[in-house]
Amino acid sequence: MEDQFWLMKSEPRVYSIDDLEEDGSAPWTGVRNYEARNTMRDGMRKGDRVLFYHSSTTPPGVAGVARVSREAYPDFTAFDESHDYFDPKSNPDAPRWYMVDVEFVEKFPRLIPLQELRDIPELSEMVLLNRMRLSVQPVRAHEFDLIVKLGRGGG
C-alpha cells in the first residue's frame, strides 16, 4: 500500500501535541461528523502519518506529526452517558462513531500558522484550506512533505 497522509484537528486546550507527546499514544475520541468518521474507519491504516493541527487557538496551525497506531474501532465515549461526547443513538451493538489511535512522532520546533499555509501556492488545493470545518481529512504526499520541511525549519 502506498503511503497515505492525513490531517487531524484538535483544540490544544482540550488535547494538544504536548499532551500526545506525554501520553505516547491516544484514542482520537469525539469525532461526530460522518465524513470524518468514514475517513478514520475506511481510509486510515496503521502506520499512516498525520499532521497534528491546533484549531481554535491563536494562531491556528500545524503543530507536528503523529502516526496511526491502531485502526478504527468504536468510540466508547459515545456510549458513556456521563461523557461530553455521549450520543444516545450510538450503542455497543450498533456503534455509530469510530476512532483510531494515534501515536506521537514529532513536535515541530515552530507551529506553522494557517495563514502561512494559505500563502503557499503549492498548497492552494489542500483540503484544510478549502473545507474549513472538516476535522479529519486527507493530505496529498507533496503537501505533507512540504509542511514537514517547513515545520522542521527548512524551506
Next chain:
DNA sequence: GCCAACGTTGGC
C-alpha cells in the same frame, strides 16, 4: 465573543 460556513435534523 462574534458570526460565517456548513453539516445535521426534522417537519412536511
Next chain:
DNA sequence: GCCAACGTTGGC
C-alpha cells in the same frame, strides 16, 4: 426527499 431551522466549528 426537500429544505428551513438549528447547532457546531473554528477563524478572526
